Amino acid sequence: MNDWLSPILFIFAATIGYRLISDVPSLLHTPLMSGMNALSGITISGALIATAFAVGTGKQLFGTVAIVLATVNIVGGFLVTDRMLKMFKRTDYKKKSPCP
Amino acid sequence: MSVIFHRIIELACIIGIVSGVRLMNSPKTARTGNLLGAACMLIAIITTMISNEIVSLNILWISLVFGAVIGYFLAVHVTMTRIPQLVALLNGSGGAASAIVAFVVLAGSSATISGITKFTGAVALVVGSVTLGGSLVAAAKLDGKITTLPIILRGHFILNLLTLTVTVILIPLATFSSSSTATTLSVLLILTSLIFGILFSIRVGGADMPIAISLLNSLSGIAAATVGLAISNLLLVVVGAIVGSAGIVLTQIMCRAMNSSVLDVLMGKTALSTPAQTAANSIQQDDSTQTARSTQTAENISDAMNKTVSIIGAAEKIIIVPGYGMALAQAQVQLKQLFTILEDRGKQVKFAIHPVAGRMPGHMNVLLAEVEVPYDKLYPMEAINPEFKETDVALVVGANDVVNPAARTAEGTPIYGMPVLNVDEADYVIICNKDIFPGYAGVNNPLYLPRQNTIVLLGDAAKTLSDLLEKLQQEQHYAAGFS
Numbered sequence: 001m002n003d004w005l006s007p008i009l010f011i012f013a014a015t016i017g018y019r020l021i022s023d024v025p026s027l028l029h030t031p032l033m034s035g036m037n038a039l040s041g042i043t044i045s046g047a048l049i050a051t052a053f054a055v056g057t058g059k060q061l062f063g064t065v066a067i068v069l070a071t072v073n074i075v076g077g078f079l080v081t082d083r084m085l086k087m088f089k090r091t092d093y094k095k096k097s098p099c100p
Numbered sequence: 101m102s103v104i105f106h107r108i109i110e111l112a113c114i115i116g117i118v119s120g121v122r123l124m125n126s127p128k129t130a131r132t133g134n135l136l137g138a139a140c141m142l143i144a145i146i147t148t149m150i151s152n153e154i155v156s157l158n159i160l161w162i163s164l165v166f167g168a169v170i171g172y173f174l175a176v177h178v179t180m181t182r183i184p185q186l187v188a189l190l191n192g193s194g195g196a197a198s199a200i201v202a203f204v205v206l207a208g209s210s211a212t213i214s215g216i217t218k219f220t221g222a223v224a225l226v227v228g229s230v231t232l233g234g235s236l237v238a239a240a241k242l243d244g245k246i247t248t249l250p251i252i253l254r255g256h257f258i259l260n261l262l263t264l265t266v267t268v269i270l271i272p273l274a275t276f277s278s279s280s281t282a283t284t285l286s287v288l289l290i291l292t293s294l295i296f297g298i299l300f301s302i303r304v305g306g307a308d309m310p311i312a313i314s315l316l317n318s319l320s321g322i323a324a325a326t327v328g329l330a331i332s333n334l335l336l337v338v339v340g341a342i343v344g345s346a347g348i349v350l351t352q353i354m355c356r357a358m359n360s361s362v363l364d365v366l367m368g369k370t371a372l373s374t375p376a377q378t379a380a381n382s383i384q385q386d387d388s389t390q391t392a393r394s395t396q397t398a399e400n401i402s403d404a405m406n407k408t409v410s411i412i413g414a415a416e417k418i419i420i421v422p423g424y425g426m427a428l429a430q431a432q433v434q435l436k437q438l439f440t441i442l443e444d445r446g447k448q449v450k451f452a453i454h455p456v457a458g459r460m461p462g463h464m465n466v467l468l469a470e471v472e473v474p475y476d477k478l479y480p481m482e483a484i485n486p487e488f489k490e491t492d493v494a495l496v497v498g499a500n501d502v503v504n505p506a507a508r509t510a511e512g513t514p515i516y517g518m519p520v521l522n523v524d525e526a527d528y529v530i531i532c533n534k535d536i537f538p539g540y541a542g543v544n545n546p547l548y549l550p551r552q553n554t555i556v557l558l559g560d561a562a563k564t565l566s567d568l569l570e571k572l573q574q575e576q577h578y579a580a581g582f583s
Binding site for chain 2: 005006007009010011012013014015016017018020021022023024025026027028029030031032033034035036037038039040041042043044045046047048049050051052053054059060062063064065066067068069070071072073074075076077078079080081082083084085086087088089090
């Protein structure tokens with residue numbers, strides 16, 4: 001049953017994703033992309049399992065590299081997205097006059 | 101019991117991540133959405149470790165902490181101008197992680213692994229490696245480590261086709277491989293995919309980067325999703341699929357905005373692939389305008405500046421059009437100061453943002469947000485284009501192709517049919533660009549032809565704008581003295 005569930009979920013999720021992302025204004029496309037980038041680090045879930053159950057030092061070493069890379073992806077992605085989104089403010093900012 | 105419990109938490113994480121993505125549709129809620137996504141990811145990771153009873157393995161924690169520290173430093177120290185290369189780099193690391201997981205699953209795999217697992221694993225290996233190769237080259241290009249011009253090797257198309265064919269043949273071979281050949285085939289797959297990714301990316305030029313980077317973003321998601329299919333991990337399947345389709349949406353938007361298609365970019369039919377046209381254009385440019393304009397003398401420049409000051413002084417509605425040149429000159433700060441002065445004088449000032457201005461989707465918005473330009477003053481192309489007709493001044497800062505009216509008329513040129521910002525419809529056009537050479541697309545810009553209502557201020561945009569600011573302030577003091 002799981003053999004069928006995965007592909008169906010894949011198509012379902014892709015459709016939902018397509019709808020949701022189409023609604024994002026171009027204003028936010030850069031943070032959107034870096035946020036999506038961070039999400040693609042979800043592969044860490046696979047990396048953790050693969051490393052833990054790896055047979056042999058070689059595979060375990062590869063696994064740890066995968067964990068490190070995925071974590072860089074996740075932490076870097078979410079943090080930089082947050083940094084960007086913090087900057088988006090509306091007009092009610094305090095006017096700092098550049099005139100002396 | 102615990103299995104069901106873990107599944108429920110996983111499901112909750114998926115719902116949380118989807119809601120987070122939904123919140124990204126408004127700048128007011130986007131930050132919450134991002135944090136929600138991050139929190140759900142953290143819970144998902146911990147749940148994975150608990151449900152597989154691997155929490156006590158030190159090696160996992162060491163790797164996690166090590167990666168987190170690197171990620172933290174990358175994110176905290178990057179400047180906004182360099183965001184595109186960071187995104188490309190992170191994209192590459194995500195792709196690499198997926199490829200490695202697929203490799204660990206495939207290499208030396210025994211008969212206990214099903215054909216479906218081997219097939220999806222091989223696909224994940226390919227997609228992940230292409231993402232890695234392509235992203236590293238893109239990051240190096242965006243960072244200026246290698247030339248931003250398209251690098252076209254002899255027989256580039258054939259090479260591309262060859263590596264692709266070999267890769268496609270290797271996938272079924274890996275699917276039906278025995279445990280002794282699986283490792284060799286996997287290594288071969290990695291190599292051909294890496295080469296394909298590199299070949300694809302090196303021929304993409306600077307201005308086509310928004311398309312390439314969106315496509316690579318999509319691939320990193322698809323890589324994660326196929327790994328999920330291989331190891332029957334639903335979390336990976338769902339989240340990977342969302343990222344994959346997000347990248348596709350952005351790729352489509354970028355392609356539409358550049359009048360190009362994914363296939364064009366894959367095949368290298370980018371704007372610069374018509375060198376003859378480019379050469380002809382620049383010669384023509386030399387003859388007609390360049391001699392007239394590029395020899396701006398000091399007097400001419402101050403003349404043009406004075407004229408600019410009086411035009412801007414009299415204007416009521418102003419639209420500012422930033423381009424990648426603004427980022428290169430780091431002129432955002434001066435532009436913000438100008439914006440503040442003009443608003444303080446009661447003028448209506450808006451920013452017009454072309455979808456592909458900059459090096460990645462939405463790049464200009466981030467740069468302007470950083471210098472605290474309120475986001476409700478940033479208008480996308482479709483919203484602002486009808487307004488140019490009633491606008492007194494269009495101020496172009498470091499943009500060329502995206503304001504080139506030739507896109508509407510010059511049939512046969514690479515930019516023909518590309519939607520542009522209609523700055524030529526404004527009463528006056530003021531252009532602060534470094535030079536008047538054709539933009540990246542190599543098409544002559546008729547705006548540079550001497551016209552009554554166009555002023556070209558050549559030079560470093562940051563310097564031009566600070567001169568302009570100074571003059572405007574002097575004028576204000578002068579006027580204040582009389583009143």
